Amino acid sequence: MTRISLTVDGQQVVDDVEPRMLLVQYLRERLGKTGTVIGCDTSNCGACTVHLDGRSVKSCNVLAVQADGSEVTTIEGLASNGQLHPVQEAFRECHGLQCGFCTPGMIMQSVDLLEENPDPTEQEIRLGLEGNLCRCTGYHNIVRSVQAAAKGATS
């Protein structure tokens, strides 16, 4: 067991974990952060995407011990003071989700994409989300959601 100390969604946590424990397992099983989900075992689907020190990572691809000393933000910590993040609002407004399983990862990736490129073209959005799979929406309304968030067009 290895002791780790990190901040998750604004809260300081300290735990002893097996060195092999993945960050996503730590979030779900130890912290009950079940908003972050596991969709594959090969790092292809991106459903588990969270922010590690402000940048998006696939949390199935990071060991919990690697997050020691870091700040992690999950979908559950994205809204602040009861206000949805503009990207969350945009996904609802543009019907950018159906079953919603890919949505936490898709939103976290979109937030990162827009922080890096606040005014992306459609093609830049599509390439920026290439690592996140969705089976329901055909991506059409996900792209619209990101465009809407970029324009700040949602209320």
Added chain:
Amino acid sequence: MTTTATEIGRDRRRKEDQRLITGRTRWTDNMTLPGMLHLAMVRSPFAHARITSIDTSAAAAAPNVVSVVTGAELGEEMGVLINAWPITPDQVAPVHTPMAVDRATFAGEIVAVVVARSAAAARDAAELVDVEYDELPAALDLKEAAADTVLAHPDLGTNKSAYWVFDSAAAGTGGDVEEAIGTARADGIVIEREYRQQRLIPAFMEPRSVVVDPTGEQLTVWSATQIPHILRFAMAATLGIPESKLRVIAPDVGGGFGGKLQTTPEEWLAVVLARRLGKPVKFTETRSESLISGHHGRDQWQKLTLAATKDGTVTGLKVELLADLGSHVSLVGGGVPVLGAFMFNAIYKFPAYHFACQTVLTNKTWTDAYRGAGRPEATFAIERLMDELAAELGVDPLVVREQNWIKHEEFPFTTVAGLEYDSGNYEAATARAKELFGYDELRAEQQRRRDADDPVQLGIGISTFTEMCGLAPSRVLGQLDYGAGGWEHASVRMLATGKVEVITGASAHGQGHETAFSQIVADRLGVAFEDVEVLHGDTQIAAKGLDTYGSRSLVVGGEALVRAADKVIEKARPIAAHLLEASVEDLEFSGGTFSVRGTDAGMAIGEIATAVFAAHNLPDGVEPSLDSDATYDPVNFSFPHGTHLCAVEVDTETGRVRMRSYVCVDDVGNIINPLIVAGQVHGGLVQGIAQALWEEAVYDDSGTLVSGSFVDYLLPTAADTISFEIDHTTTPSTTNTLGTKGVGEAGTIASTPAVVNAVVDAVRHLGVHDIAMPCTPERVWRAIHMSSSAEGADQ
């Protein structure tokens, strides 16, 4: 506040979304119960092998392992899985136990289960289970299996499961197809083709998961399933648990696409082990397990003979199918080709039709419903053939379609397959699609590129599809030997505070029932959208239901809802009259209020609900309840249709296909929520396009699924797809009150042939008339440069 007829047709944002965008979700895998144990499966690496020994001692001795069981040990205790659709009385089907006993019949079949205190401990110990196998010859190739070259189940003596035939002459719905073909051979056109429907994987994003709690009087099962009600019935029927002692809950479910329309070995084993150990258990599959052992879809060879006159009027169609069932006949897998049998004639009115299907057992993962289930296969075949006929005639493929389709004024129309299409307007949908697409301009560009011998050629693909939705009239299902009915149930409860609880037997997994059904009830009862709560997916709350698949929730479940709501109004009417001191005849109900004609007196239905709750002043003999139920059995299917037009660019030097534009105009009847309908179409389109261009479940020569992870099974990404232009025409269905037709599968059914037609159209002038799916760059390049059509269709 909302009133009558303001909700239907409105782009309501979904009620479901708040929890889904904030991570406050209830996926089955989120569940943790006190003392919960975890299962890990040991699976056969061989497609076909005799199990000679299983040594579980090392696994059983591993840390935190509670139990290790094998099929031989569980025996009859593990029950059997259900084959609900034996399409013929003499169907050959192996007994389907949840776990292999002495012989593994596909790579991925469960041979042992480890139960441990954590998922990680269970998986670690599963590695220690030592299974010895004697590998047996495996039946892998569909055509060879159909010839009984190698037997998937030697004890059955054959791989041929069932042979199902429909013949229009025998059924009295049309003429004799051999006669039509004979006439066409003598003096007309005969098109003969063989198409491959490759094997696909539903690949819902949420892996399947099941939690079973055996504590207490009832056994509670949470499952990532589309079918909580059918699951409960099947478990009760085969596991010796009284149905009344079983509660099945489908909480938030992350997609299904037919893939969660199944009763699975993992669910059975979880119930059996929870019961045996007296503790809650959980099993959540890995993605690789999901891809190798969750059921697959499609997988057919289609041999087609189309007869036509010299002027292009189709006179008959003969369809001979081979369908790969995989290792077992699954829940409805045996009947999937039969669902397609009524759709090969599509929107066309030719007079002679013959359909014959041989279902075949192999040593591959079992197949079953995948979005569209039977209908995409049929639509692909006929829409590809119509293009081939047009090419033979040298006319525009839209012209030959219009020449043969059912005209708007000819509805209702009884087809050669014996279905009555209630409504449709193929002319209107096609005209609108052509306009949006810029059809004539693209044809002109195509000609310019051909004339210039451009290395990048333009192809235009058409699909004027229809489908049958609203599964299904129970009598029809009975005639087709299906094991259940097709009705749906709904309840409407008026609460004391005027809020409304709506209970539906449909079980959503992404479709937005909570929103659309709220809109329907808000309009019907004249209450606020926000005041309606839709409950579903729990057999203790929604006691009756037949769940969600086959684009049935709105068409069948929505009608049940309307009828239940109308009963509430009728129960409220005499109470309103009593309270308003008026006669029932003088009351009218509008906008949620009963009012007395010619006066200002009125009462909202919510106020009546409060008065009913108090029950202080009700008419004599009237029960103090407005709650109502309705069970609706449809009298007919519904028949959405549409015209899809696709433009692709094909690089003749590399074989790469690039989607350029896609326009579709669907007619799904009246629309409850346009935003949700558009979403269903977009997602459906990409699944159909993926069959045309990217996806295929590939097995190697030893029967191992080589596309067994998301590295190899190519789900489309955002970067592969384009934005779509969609629109609709509205020809209401005449068979249900709401005039709806269903939309869940339309995009998938229509888009595959549109895309393949476009790819072939781009290179037809180079001598190509077919390219096998998926149309990978290699296959396209080979088709162009080796002038060998259908290159790569080698399975």
